[in-house]
Amino acid sequence: MGRSMNRVRRIGRLGAIVGFAMLMGQAAPRGAERLLDDSDGRDWAAFGRTFGEQHFSPLADIDETNIGRLKLAWYADLPVGNSVSGPLAVDGVLYTATGYSVVRAFEATSGKLLWEYDPHAAEAAGHKLRQGWGIRGLAWWNGKLYVGTQDGRLVAIDAKSGKEIWSALTVGKDDTRFISGAPRVFDGKVIIGHGGADVGDIRGYVTTYDAETGKMLWRFYTVPGNPADGFEDKAMEMAATTWAGEYWKYGGGGTVWNAMTYDAGSDTVYIGTGNGAPWNWRIRSAGKGDNLFLSSIVALDAKTGAYKWHYQTNPGESWDYNAAMDMQLADLMIAGRKRQVLMTAPKNGFFYVIDRTNGKLISAEPIAKVNWATRIDLNTGRPVEVANMRYEDKSQTILWPGPNGAHNWMPMAYDPRNAVVYIPKLELPGTYDDRGIDGKTWKRIPGAANDAAVNINLDSTLPGAGTSALLAWDVVKQKQVWSVPTPGFWNGGTMATAGNLVFQGQADGRFNAYAAATGKPLWSFDAQVGVLAPPITYRAGGRQYVTVLAGFGSSGALFGEKVARFGWDARTQLRRVLTFALDGTAKLPPAPPPFKAQPIADPTFRADARLAATGASVYGVRCLVCHGLDVKAAGLAPDLRASPVPQDKAAFESVVHDGALVPNGMPRFEELTQAELDGVRQYLRTAAHGFAMTAQKKASR
Structure with missing residues (x-):
């Protein structure tokens, strides 16, 4: 009895549910205990492994002393389609979601395909197919898998059979909303957001459903609607005071297309919101107001969706500096005090440590080249912006970072043993201006892939532009531990383990492991294609495995030569599930020759x-x-x-x-x-x- 009650106190509210059920002889919710941050690492049951999204595993069978024995255990070829998503591993089964949300189950020890589920999302998507590049991951709870689709469905699948259990359309059938991010689960619920604000007049929201039945439980809007229609809650009424003009006609944006994190101890969901719609603040909100809750971390009551607090990284957002990058939870000793913190590295180039109980900023320092602000004021929590960073004088303004950000959606990893995060860092400026754009007459171009309210170019000619690195960053000291250059401009998500290792795939086709303490390269595998997906590790059949999906794509494709030079072709590149173990014996077939675009004859071409x-x-x-x-x-x-x-x-x-x-x-x-x-x-x-x-x-x- 005493040991069980100590367990209850240690793992918090959700752990209490599990512990109480065990004490009473009842079956605990399948999935609850393995999603806690202190779980044993046997499974990787969520996008970030656990509720706290740390992308860290306590497994240490594979470590810095034996990493040289890590070999390919098995691989599986995948068809054409996006393969940059994070897989899951539960009870000896590996689950992947690739392409347009095609879900597959593999026997984790052998790679045997168990089943496949195809929602035929591309055919159903219509105009929603014009933005987004497929799915980034899936969720697991109580014997079910959950995946979003390009056409906006949230689908529950039986994990044993691959049969669809329920499906809910989470967006308007004919709007521009789509789903590319992984759902998250908590306490018998599943939450999903959406994208689409770059291509339509979209008002962002998240929706939570009953994980067993698909019944909608609550919805939280991230920006206010038309005041004449009334406000859904006090939070929207408050947010409306930070907007100006007829903002509701433009949608507003603030989509939650990627980042959601759950705190089991306080029963709180944290959502990271996107940029404004349109990007140009002067059009969107008459150049006035902070425009809540754009580019913000918002804390919500997990039972009801009620607003708790927010922290805004970029008031009056104007550069696509959204805050939709992964958010990780930890308990840290800072200045002699134990703090419950949320950490995030949004696009804008700063790394933030926030008190997750009240949203107060603890610290913020730049992790990359930043010229749009001199610092983040710790008293107000607001950035101290540099003059003309909002291109007020109509001249072309160069901003570091550009709209791609210093950190994009590829997740960072956090090692709770040393309070260090491992961040896939990017360096590329952008030039912004709104010359020739009349805010009074501007209208969105239907079907466009951007809102054309700002003139934007990516400048790769400046020193350091178009580069990337794997950055180890001390969270408490807010300083660099080490940095390793990575090839090209786009690099993969990271994973840290108790084996004192950091894993990351890269644009040149290597899958690497580094010493967590020093960044020393310890191991490398030729994947024969770029690797962007976040890796995972798990135990099956008494053995530790490491799995990553290989394939190049996602939004990095739009950067042209900076990433095209590696030679990954959409039609011919390999796409695979790669699984490794100590003393693995599998071998890849010989690599095909690198793709190099070849000119073709066009005898009828005439210049015009x-x-x-x-x-x-x-x-x-x-x-x-x-x-x-x-x-x-x-x-x-x-x-x-x-x-x-x-x-x-x-x-x-x-x-x-x-x-x-x-x-x-x-x-x-x-x-x-x-x-x-x-x-x-x-x-x-x-x-x-x-x-x-x-x-x-x-x-x-």
Whole structure:
């Protein structure tokens, strides 16, 4: 009795439920105990392993002394589709969600495929297919898996059979909301957010459902709606005082497309919110107000969804500096005091430590090059902005970091033993201005992949631009422990283990392990393709395994040559589940030759600069996010400089206008006029012609 009660006190409110059930001889909720931060590590049952999202495992069978024996145990080839998501492992079964939310179950020790579930999300998505690149992960609770879909469904699947149990449409059927992030579970509930504010007049929210039945329990909006319609709660009434103009006509944004964390001790859900819609504060809110709850961490009562507190990283957000990056929980000794903290590294370049009981800022320091603010004021919690960082004088303003952020969605890992986080850091500035944009007449372009309320360019010519690193950061001291350069601009999510190891995949096709204390490279595996997904580790059959999904894609594809140079092609690149164990005996087949786009003959091409300029405008707002800057794709979509499709008018229009490749993830753009279709064709053929001429010159040298 005494030991059980001590256990109850130690693991908090949810642990108390488990412990009480055990005392009374009842069955505890399956899944509750393994999701606690102090669980034994046998399973990896959530995106970040546990409720606290630490991406840390207490397993240490594989450690810094024997990492050289880590070998491939098995692999499984995957079909074409996004494979940068985080898998799960529960009770000896590995679960993956790839492409457009296709879920598979594998025997964890052998790689034997047990079942496959396909929600056919691409076909159902319609215009929602135009933004987003597939799913980033799934959730597990009480024998069920939960996955979101591009068309906005939340689906519950039986973990043993792969059969659908229930499905709930969480968004409007014809709005631009879509789901790309992993759901989170807690206390018999499952919560999901959505994306879409970059392409539509979207008002963000999260929705919580009963995990067993799919019944909607509560919804929390992240920005206020039209005051004339009344406010859903006191939080929205309060938030409305921080907006100006007719903000509700623009949606507002604040979508929760990625980050959600649960604190079992206080029964609190923390959500990380996105950028404004549109990005330009002067259009969105007449250049006035903080615009709550954009770019914020918001604490909600997990039972009711009621607002508890918030902390805003960027008041009046204007640069896509959203706060939707992963948030991790820990208990730390800071200045001689034990603090319950939330940690996050949002896009804006600062690392924040926040008191999770009340939302008060404890510390914030830059982890990358930052020039938009000199510091974060610890008394007010607000950034001290540099003049003209909001491009007020209409000149072009260079900001570090750019809209990609100093840290994007690829999760960091936190080692609770030494209070160090391991962050996939990015360095790339952006130039912003709103010249030629009239706030009084601006309207969103239907079907566009960005809101065009700000002119944005990514500047890779400056020193240090377009680089990345794996950064070890002391949370308490707010200082760098070590930093290791990583190849290219886009790097993978991280995992830390009690074996004193940090694992990370990289853009060049290596999957690496580092010494947690020093950053010394200890082990590397040639995955034969870029690795961006966060790795996991677990125990099955008495053996520790490490699994990562291999494949290159996600939003990094839009950065053109900075990532395209590694040669990962959307059609031909390998996509695999890779699983490792000590003394594994599996071998990959020989690697195919690196993809290199080859010019193709276009004998009927005729230059037409005016028509190509028309097409460049269409390409920039509809095609660039997948097919890349300067038509240099980076694994997410085909390289159209080397495609015969634009040469054939009928084939091109069947794909772009009629949607012939929707099942493959290529959306249809039926609203494009003939002139716009002709312009895009001309622009692509012009790019292909220039590519061919450049190749010809190089060959003749």
